[in-house]
Amino acid sequence: MKLSPDEVRYVAELARMSLTSEEVERFARGLSSILDSFDMLTEVNTDGVPPTTHPLSLQNIFREDIREPSLTLTDVVANAPQKEGGFFKVKPVL
């Protein structure tokens, strides 16, 4: 399956990535070959195979509604490039 440069730019925009036109070309090729690999799966006959949403045969993994200690504020913001008064600080988005 061939991915067009426009499709690559669209996906990049959704992911908030800015790509150079060179990168758009490169990712179009790379992503297309990944999609081609997935196309191989469509060649397999899956009649009678129930649809699966999860690779493991687990189900109903719950936790009880019990409180556990949270992290200290020092640890929480330890890796933050920018912080202010206990908040994470990011570029304005409004």
Add this chain to the structure above:
Amino acid sequence: MKFETVIGLEVHAQLSTRSKMFCGCSTDYANSPPNTHVCPVCLGMPGVLPKANHKAIEYTIMTALALNCRIPDRTKFDRKNYSYPDLMKGYQISQYDAPIGVGGWMDVEGKRIGIERVHLEEDVAKLIHKGSCTLVDVNRSGIPLMEVVTRPDISTPEEAREFVGRLRIILQYLGVASGNMEEGSLRCDANISIRANGQGFPKVEVKNMNSLSGIYRALEYEERRQREAVEKGEKLVQETRGFSEEGVTFSQRSKEYASDYRYFPEPDIPPLALDRKWVEELRSCLPELPDSKKERLVKEVGLSPYQADLISSQKPLCDYFEICLTENKVKPGEVANWLLGEFSHQINQAGTDPKDCQVRPHMLCELIDLVASGKISGTSGQKVLGEMFQSGRGAEEIVQERGVYQITDEECVRAVACEVISQNQKAVQDFRKGKTQVLTFLVGQVMKKTQGRANPGLTANTLTELLK
């Protein structure tokens, strides 16, 4: 032009679990400093494993059942991908094509509104927008958030408001959510479009309606704006609009609501099999819901439909009412009158909840009994209740101390009545000339002299007799 309005609602309710949806952090973040209820899971650190809160799933099933939904055998979580700083992971764990509840309904004032789905997701972080930067508080991130989506069956702003009001009451009865809109625990978005002479126009999504009156005002504004645009021949576009406190909606041209969320199954959480036994157990444990409560209050308790409606639509007041009934001392109708009148007035003034106020149900019943048996007047009763709220003391004690027992002694009333007659000769002459409404004035004068303690019926009779 003949206009019709088509409205569908998406209501989000934070569930009242003790811990978050996928981690053990406390949900009690309202008055906490920022980022103090967070852990590696709700911070979206690499390598962590979210685990679904059993109680949150139960609460969602209960809500779906109360809204007459079908509960499919299998459900799962999905990733909803978008990039915005309120999401720690770059995706929100939500439910896409296998929600917990589907195809239900709720009756609002005799009209059936279809429920498309009820699903469960996680709340996102709170952003504080400053001019030069945005501050992020992750405490809210990961709070279990249930979404109820209606079918586009709502045709007026009033119906939309009623729907959300009814839904909020149901959530409170189920005990699954506080439904507090001021605190943002219940939030509502709406899709609204119009049809003119049968022709449909693009729909608009309205966000940020954070009160019941806000829902009404925003949709009323939007309905009018769309109709006027069509009448003027202007083009309507499909868009997202916000609602401001000034009562207008405005276009939000930002890209943060990109509609391409590229959902895929959440690989960290195995699917859920909703065992029939579990679902039926939850169904059998559902509490009495507002509609049947109201019906019972009319049919079995003997309230008027008006009283029953007001009492049943206020869960805390209704709980209080039912405790009063166990006192067996007073008539239900009188309890309802007091609760809806002076009691509500005092509660609202003090800003407390009936269950937390100093006046306990047995104390209120004692007061009502004093009034019903004629020992004190209704007016005095109201004053006494005010004092009970202030001091937490009992009615009997206050009445004795203040000496507000009603005067039912005929001699006492007659003495005051004679005094009033001798001091109001003009009124007496008017009365004898046939202006019988003067009697009310004279009764008022007796009341004034007795600080409202004279029995009104006895006073009127005594005066009439004396004036013959």
